[in-house]
Amino acid sequence: MADSAGDWAPFPDLSLQYHKDRPEEAVGARTQGEIRETHRRPGHPPSRASSAPVTGFPPDAFRRDDEAPDAEFYSFPRLVTHIDDGAIAAVTQLYRELFPAGGAVLDLMSSWVSHLPPEVTYRRVVGLGMNAEELAANPRLAAWVVHDLNEEPRLPFADGEFDGAGLCVSVDYLVRPVEVLRDLARVVRVGGRVVITFSNRCFPTKAIALWHVLDDAGHVELVARYLAEAGGWTGIEMLDRSPAGGGDPLFAVVGVRG
């Protein structure tokens, strides 16, 4: 899968699908206290999964099972990795290829690890996330801020402040993704890249309804659609960087600030 964002057909009808689909996904889990992060069985997406390309978002697209403030869910640190080593290496390789050495990088929806290549020095790496303890433990961050993007999609950064931005295994939690990515275009300089990566795991109660009814290919097309809707991003690419030997798949959507 390596394509550019093109024509879109309507999203599937979400009515009655949200709650029904989740149990089918929960075939694997990593326990974090009472929170389970689940993934789909490879090759067995839920029966209603759709990779249909899209125009417009259905009314319930961004509803979540847990609509409590995100600050509650992220009130305690999770010093874990959310994808396996092979998938992390794929993220790191993308960053190695796409973020300029010596540049300023924004790690959006960050935690205690940024997955940046260890051998590369950046002028400045800034993290934005929900848990102060996680962000404080991140050795790559020169600065960080706790900021709820679902409450306030506008980013607390200056115009053109960054040479690139990463958003790893978290885009499925955004309820206003187009607004966030539109403002991200403001803070990334012309020619800088956004690298949005994801696998097939999520915290199901915090992922948006639309994520649950799409399969892997549908997720890739959805995220490309977000970038196209946001504006300011060109050369949108959809990539499958899943490691050859199996394990967690790794998909990416990349855009260049136009």
Ligand SMILES: C[S@@+](CC[C@H](N)C(=O)[O-])C[C@H]1O[C@@H](n2cnc3c(N)ncnc32)[C@H](O)[C@@H]1O
């Ligand atoms: C699955 S973790 C991924 C963390 C990290 N990017 C990584 O690759 O390991 C989800 C991250 O999204 C962040 N996040 C979730 N909801 C958010 C929100 N409303 N605003 C900002 N960040 C959020 C959390 O702080 C958490 O670090």
